[in-house]
Amino acid sequence: MRRDAGFSMAALVIFLTAASILLTISVPSYVMEAKREQEKELIFRGEEYTRAIQKYQRTLNLLPTSVEDLLSSNGTRFLRKAYADPVSGEPWRVIILNADGTLTGSNISNDGKCSDDNIRTEYSTTATE
Secondary structure (H helix, E strand, C coil), X not given: CCCCCCHHXXXXXXXXXXXXXXXXXXXXXXXXXXXXXXXXXXXXXXXXXXXXXXXXXHHHCCCCCCHHHHHCECCECCCCCCCECCCCCCECCCCEEXXXXXXXXXXXXXXXXXXXXXXXXXXXXXXXX
């Protein structure tokens, strides 16, 4: 009988154990890097909208009422395309601060909880005072 008959099986078990440990270490790092890339893209797209709104306001002396206004208004394009939110994949929403201090278009309530039913929320003035 051969003495090294179980050596191949032991080597395979050790190799698979080492490979699984390395994967366990590297996967969270990869997931975190993917989230960072999404956040970078979110910031880039937000800055594109900011620049487009500022240019629209400087050119026409008023604020846009929709994303379509930024795409083409009086033959001028202020935004190359209507970007979607890279985190949720949904289109951006316009959030308006009303004269009475309420927000229209926001899904965040005063208690910080997100709700699709909560379209109109009170604007917290205590944070700015």
